[in-house]
Amino acid sequence: MPFGYNGKILHVDLTNQEWRVEEPGEKWYRTYWGGSAFASYYLLKLLKPGVDPLSPENVLIFACSVVTGTPLSGWNRYTVSAKSPLTHAFGESEAAGYFGPELKFAGFDAIVIRGRSAKPTYLFIKDGELQFRDAKDVWGLDNFETMLRIQEEVGDKRARVASIGPAGERLIRFANVSNDVEHFNGRTGMGAVLGSKNLKAVAVRGAKRMESAEPEKVKEIAHWHNARIKTHPLNVMLTHFGTPGIVKGLNAAGILPTRNFREGVFEGADKLNADAYAAILHSTGTCWSCAVKCKRRVALDDEKYPLNPKWGGPEYETIAALGSMIGNDSLPAVARGNQLCNLYGMDTISMGNLTAFVMECFENGILTEKDTGGRKIQFGDPDAMLWLIEEVVHRRGIGDILAEGVKTASERIGGGSEQFAFTIKGNDLPLHDGRGKTGVALGYALSSTGADHVETPHDPGFQGDGVVNLYALGLLDPVEPLETDSAKVRFFALGQKAWGINNLLGICNFTSVPVHAMTFHNLVEALRAVTGWDTSLYEIMLAVERSMVMSRIFNLREGLGPEDDRVIRRWHEELPGGHLQGQKIDEQEFRRAIDLFYELSGWDRRGRPTFGKLVELNLEWLQAEMP
Amino acid sequence: MTMRVFVNLYSTLRLDRFSDAEVELPGDATVADLLDKLQIPLQDVGVVVVNARSGTFQQKLQADDRITLIPPIGGG
Numbered sequence: 008m009p010f011g012y013n014g015k016i017l018h019v020d021l022t023n024q025e026w027r028v029e030e031p032g033e034k035w036y037r038t039y040w041g042g043s044a045f046a047s048y049y050l051l052k053l054l055k056p057g058v059d060p061l062s063p064e065n066v067l068i069f070a071c072s073v074v075t076g077t078p079l080s081g082w083n084r085y086t087v088s089a090k091s092p093l094t095h096a097f098g099e100s101e102a103a104g105y106f107g108p109e110l111k112f113a114g115f116d117a118i119v120i121r122g123r124s125a126k127p128t129y130l131f132i133k134d135g136e137l138q139f140r141d142a143k144d145v146w147g148l149d150n151f152e153t154m155l156r157i158q159e160e161v162g163d164k165r166a167r168v169a170s171i172g173p174a175g176e177r178l179i180r181f182a183n184v185s186n187d188v189e190h191f192n193g194r195t196g197m198g199a200v201l202g203s204k205n206l207k208a209v210a211v212r213g214a215k216r217m218e219s220a221e222p223e224k225v226k227e228i229a230h231w232h233n234a235r236i237k238t239h240p241l242n243v244m245l246t247h248f249g250t251p252g253i254v255k256g257l258n259a260a261g262i263l264p265t266r267n268f269r270e271g272v273f274e275g276a277d278k279l280n281a282d283a284y285a286a287i288l289h290s291t292g293t294c295w296s297c298a299v300k301c302k303r304r305v306a307l308d309d310e311k312y313p314l315n316p317k318w319g320g321p322e323y324e325t326i327a328a329l330g331s332m333i334g335n336d337s338l339p340a341v342a343r344g345n346q347l348c349n350l351y352g353m354d355t356i357s358m359g360n361l362t363a364f365v366m367e368c369f370e371n372g373i374l375t376e377k378d379t380g381g382r383k384i385q386f387g388d389p390d391a392m393l394w395l396i397e398e399v400v401h402r403r404g405i406g407d408i409l410a411e412g413v414k415t416a417s418e419r420i421g422g423g424s425e426q427f428a429f430t431i432k433g434n435d436l437p438l439h440d441g442r443g444k445t446g447v448a449l450g451y452a453l454s455s456t457g458a459d460h461v462e463t464p465h466d467p468g469f470q471g472d473g474v475v476n477l478y479a480l481g482l483l484d485p486v487e488p489l490e491t492d493s494a495k496v497r498f499f500a501l502g503q504k505a506w507g508i509n510n511l512l513g514i515c516n517f518t519s520v521p522v523h524a525m526t527f528h529n530l531v532e533a534l535r536a537v538t539g540w541d542t543s544l545y546e547i548m549l550a551v552e553r554s555m556v557m558s559r560i561f562n563l564r565e566g567l568g569p570e571d572d573r574v575i576r577r578w579h580e581e582l583p584g585g586h587l588q589g590q591k592i593d594e595q596e597f598r599r600a601i602d603l604f605y606e607l608s609g610w611d612r613r614g615r616p617t618f619g620k621l622v623e624l625n626l627e628w629l630q631a632e633m634p
Numbered sequence: 635m636t637m638r639v640f641v642n643l644y645s646t647l648r649l650d651r652f653s654d655a656e657v658e659l660p661g662d663a664t665v666a667d668l669l670d671k672l673q674i675p676l677q678d679v680g681v682v683v684v685n686a687r688s689g690t691f692q693q694k695l696q697a698d699d700r701i702t703l704i705p706p707i708g709g710g
């Protein structure tokens with residue numbers, strides 16, 4: 008009997024409205040472990056290169072890990088993956104909340120969805136069975152109404168619903184997937200893939216609970232972990248302030264992305280930080296079985312920026328994206344923009360980047376009122392941001408071009424707008440400035456999903472004795488946040504895999520190794536106790552690398568190459584002020600660091616994993632896929 | 635009874651303070667007491683290290699302990 012997982016993968020054919028169950032066996036589970044690796048496996052097996060991401064040929068995967076649904080704080084995340092309509096490369100985004108565990112309780116570890124339904128449909132999975140349900144009454148509804156209506160239709164208020172809003176239906180390239188309108192698979196446009204398949208939602212409900220091989224041991228570790236969460240600095244900060252708690256520190260450090268990454272200090276940061284948040288805070292929330300409780304709900308009785316506690320509160324990324332990035336110091340406006348994006352189902356990181364891009368084009372006369380039907384779009388004007396959200400979701404006027412994402416929009420707009428379009432592999436940047444954290448810059452450059460902030464170590468925490476949090480991986484030298492030398496590449500390569508553990512296993516970073524309340528030792532002990540496998544940190548790290556190499560090969564197959572492993576032009580220019588004034592990333596040095604990373608990783612000069620690396624990772628079957 | 639500990643501050647915690655210093659504390663002081671003495675709000679600290687081990691706010695300190703404090707400028 009498998010412990011921790013079901014041993015069942017649900018395959019859904021939307022075109023023919025058929026389903027079947029695959030039982031891949033213990034060896035498969037122990038090879039791939041979860042989320043992104045399950046997804047890469049099926050994308051590599053089932054998808055041919057060059058497929059249009061919005062065509063029925065694309066494959067859409069919802070995946071948990073072997074341990075999702077274990078009652079340890081943060082062990083609740085799931086992945087949504089497909090070829091990305093935003094980047095035309097590996098697409099993937101994780102979310103916490105309640106959907107992942109419920110999918111496991113419903114009897115499946117992952118869902119692999121193919122084809123396209125002839126008419127709007129949603130899936131309802133309950134206790135090992137699947138129903139295809141007519142979505143005619145929910146198509147067009149926002150995420151909140153969709154959730155309520157589906158719960159009503161299936162007759163179960165406790166069904167967990169992962170849905171798309173109008174943005175996904177209209178194939179906005181950065182549409183997301185929402186669960187509970189509070190947790191989002193935000194990045195790489197997975198919502199548009201659901202939309203292209205006429206798939207409005209996946210609802211899940213299950214009565215079973217996951218069994219561990221050694222339940223008493225799991226309980227013991229959970230007890231220790233939850234006690235440590237109450238006194239561990241970063242977790243105390245997250246519990247009391249949520250992610251908005253980092254606004255102040257980033258601004259003081261001179262790396263709060265401001266006005267399209269032009270600056271690192273925002274004069275209005277005090278109005279966006281955790282203290283200011285208190286004025287709109289309604290209550291706090293959590294995810295399945297998590298003692299951190301970092302989620303924030305907001306409320307405001309205001310005519311201009313009304314806020315509803317059921318539509319989610321902005322996290323750090325959104326505060327910076329819809330705040331400092333566009334020069335906006337109104338937190339209620341940020342929160343309003345966030346709620347609109349949540350209801351419509353659009354990624355706030357992309358929306359903020361897009362707004363900043365339009366604002367800078369306006370500032371430089373590349374876009375004018377003629378392009379917007381008379382609307383000025385200027386830095387510092389929150390109402391311009393709210394206006395753009397509406398134009399984009401309705402694909403009205405310029406919104407129709409912008410709905411294709413910053414990169415494609417800039418190519419269509421032309422006129423030099425490309426110089427203000429900052430994406431990596433076509434993905435918009437999460438709100439961290441690599442000039443103050445070069446490890447993050449390497450992570451942005453090398454992630455298979457394009458710029459990604461949860462696949463990478465944030466260097467400043469490992470300065471001085473801070474490096475103790477990576478001792479268990481054999482990293483003994485303090486990290487210099489601003490260097491791009493060989494020591495930085497060594498740190499990055501290890502740190503990236505440490506973060507990768509959480510991504511692969513569907514564990515929330517905020518509860519886990521290396522910088523939050525979990526230790527590597529107890530994480531491995533917990534994995535052993537859940538699965539009953541005699542596993543080790545070494546085996547897990549190999550699995551993480553396997554996962555990364557698989558998504559890398561997916562991208563190579565799609566035609567990406569070393570030229571795509573880069574950061575944005577602006578980071579090669581000096582920060583104009585603040586704590587890190589004058590700081591920039593030297594372009595040549597950075598390229599050398601990337602090349603060194605290839606070498607260290609067993610990749611060739613073109614960034615292709617060598618056959619020896621494939622052998623080490625038990626991935627010989629991918630040699631044939633290598634371009 | 636007082637004791638002496640060695641404190642390293644990083645990044646913006648150094649502003650208007652110091653990078654390395656010796657600090658006198660009551661014999662039964664915790665990390666939180668040290669922050670109090672240095673007038674560093676809890677939310678301004680992300681990483682605590684005591685004698686090359688990851689530490690917590692409630693942790694009791696001993697004479698000659700080496701404490702490193704780093705602000706929360708990670709990501710999420």
Ligand code: SF4
Pocket residue numbers: 080081082083103104292293294295297298299300301302515516517518
């Ligand atoms: S730390 Fe926050 S985001 Fe992560 S699982 Fe807990 S409540 Fe959810």
